[in-house]
Amino acid sequence: MQEEPINEQTGEEEDFPYRTEFKKKSIRSYVIRAGRMTEGQRRAFDNYWGSYGLSLFNGSIDPKEVFGREAPVVLEIGFGMGDSLLEMATAEQDKDFIGIEVHPPGVGRLINNAGKEELKNLRVYMADAVDVLNDCISDGSLDRFQLYFPDPWHKKKHQKRRIVQPEFVKLLCNKLKPGGLMHMATDWENYAEQMLEVLDAESMLENTAGKGNYAPRPEFRPQTKFERRGERLGHGVWDLLYRRR
Incomplete structure (x- = not known):
């Protein structure tokens, strides 16, 4: 079977009509790696994207309108295979x-x-x-934020690409409600130390575990x-659990 051509910039198959949405910027915290989709994954976009997909370019969302109810909102970045x-x-079907x-x-x-x-x-x-955070998520709208096992960019020259930087954390804090939770986890000790700092x-x-301390894995995060x-x-895994003041 002839392979579909791959877009060198996005890593996506050229004939695939669903594209990753982003704006141009100089430094990214990720690389879109080429990966073949199964037929089931491809069909999922046709069958379920209309029900589950949101677009960056539709701007700010109201979770009550999106989900048709008022409930705590949890946002996760980088869910991998889902x-x-x-x-x-x-x-947790009481949360969106x-x-x-x-x-x-x-x-x-996932879909x-x-x-x-x-x-x-x-x-x-x-x-x-x-x-998405800048254009679609209103300030003070999230009850919980999750970031699990982000790309560690383990080479020192690449560590500027790590997503957990002071400006990013400040942005997240603005999106959380007072009392909302920020939860991160990594299996790279050096990255855990940077996150903690x-x-x-x-x-x-x-810091719910006290300044300078890592937290036990909360029950809501599956292993x-x-x-x-x-x-x-x-191998170690480090959880960090914080509450918005």
Whole structure:
């Protein structure tokens, strides 16, 4: 079978009509890596994007209008293949979840599984997260923010690309309601140390475990299969849980 051509900038198949949305900027915290989608993932966009997809270019959203009810709103950046986000949305149906991811195969898998389960409390952006936060998410509208296992950019020369920087955290704080939770997790100790330093320095946040401390994994964050495997091999995972003052 002839392979579909790949767009060198986006890593997406040229004939695929659903594109990652972003604005031009000099430094990004991610690279859109080329990845073949399964037929099921491709069909999911045709079958379920109309129900679950949100567009960056439609501007600011009102969660009450999007979900048809008033409920706590949880936003997650970088949900990967979507398994843990799906598990959380299924377990916490009293909350509404918004996921942001740039890789089409993961988005396709998530909306395919959500559609099969007829989940009503989930929506998805396939876009740059900072663009979505700036253009689509109102200040003081989020009850919980989640960032799990972001790209660590482990080479020192690339660490400027890490998404957790003071300006990014300040932006997140503005989106959280007073008392809202900010939860991050990483399996890179050096990145955990940077996260702890940046988050502890933000005056709008209170470390729920005490300044300078990591938090136990909260019950609402599922363990991934890679995390369980890492634990067996003696690898660490660091959770950081903060509350908006």
